[in-house]
Amino acid sequence: MNRRSKVLVAAIVVALAQIGFLSSAIYSRAALLRNGEEVTLRTVPVDPHDLLRGDYVALSYDISRIPVDRVRTSRPRDNDVVGAVYVRLKRGENHAPAQIVGVGLGAPLDEPLGANEIDLNGTSFDRWQTGLETLNIRYGLERFYVPEGEGRAIERRLGERSFTIRVAVGKEGDAQIKALYDGDVALYSEPLY
Template identity: 45%
Template structure:
C-alpha cells in the first residue's frame, strides 16, 4: 500500500472517530432530554448578557443554595469537609409544582432510594465556597445557562424580576441534568430540541 493511500485511510479513520464521538455526545444529551425524570425548578434572576456569546439567560435556582442543616455528611470545619467537589441533592415535589431540596450528601448516600415524588440531582460545589460563613453551601448543576433567540435576553431578564419563572429539567438516574424548557408561569417560552 502506498503512503498516499495510508494517509487517506488514516484521515478517514480519524474523521470517523471524531464524527462518532460527536454523535455519542449528542445522543447522550438527547437520551437525557427524552428519558430523564422531568422536574420544575424555580428560577431566580441574574444578569443574562454576554455580548461576545450572544443572548442567553444565566439561571440561578433555589436549589443553588443548600442549607448545611440538610447535608447529611458534611461534618464540621476541620473534620474533612472538602470545600470543592461533588454533591448529590435529593429533590422533592412541593404542592406548587416546584421541586425543592430535601436532603443532600457529599460522600455517603442515605439508606433507601428516592421515593416516587423525589429525584436525585448531581451537583458540584465550586472552589472557595464560603459555606461555614453563611451556613449554606452553593451548588452548580451544569444547567445554569439557557440560550435564547437573538434579541430575547433583555426582555426575559426584565420579566424575571417581576414574575415567577421556572425551568423544566430532565434528570436521568445518573443525576446529570439537562434543561428542557424555560417557563413563564405555566407557559412554555422556549423548548430545547432533542437534536
C-alpha cells in the first residue's frame, strides 16, 4: 500500500469515527426524549445570549435550592464538596410541578420508588458545613435555547405568569428538557433530532 492510500484510509477511519460519535450523541438524546418518564418543574427564567448558539433562557428551578433537612442519606464531612445528588420527586397530577420526596448525597435513596416517583440526578458544588441550610443543585437543565430575539419576551412575561419545563428523565436519572410552558401553553418543544 503506498503512502497516498494509507492517508486516504486514515482519513476515512477518522471521518467514520466522528460520524459515529455524533450519531451516538444524537441517538441517546432522542431516545431519552422519546422514552424517558416525564416530570414537570417550576422555573424562573432569565435571558442571556450565547454568541455561538443564540438566545437561551437560563433556568433555575424551585428544586435548585433544597433544604438540608430533606437529605435522607449520610452526609459528607465538614468542608467536603457535596458532589453527586439524587433528588427523589413525586410527579404532580395533570402536569402540576413535581415535589421533593427526599435527597440522597453520593448515592440514591435506598427505598424503592413509590407511585409517581422519579429520581433525578444533580450535582452540588457546595462545601458541606455544620449549620448549612440549603444545597444549590445543578441538573444539566439550566439552559433552554429559543429562537433569536424571543428570550427577552419570555423574561418580561415571567413576572406575570408561571413558567414550567417538562423534562424527560431516564432510568438512571439523567434528564433532557422536552418543552417550555407558559401556564398551559407550550412555547417551545424540543424536536427528537
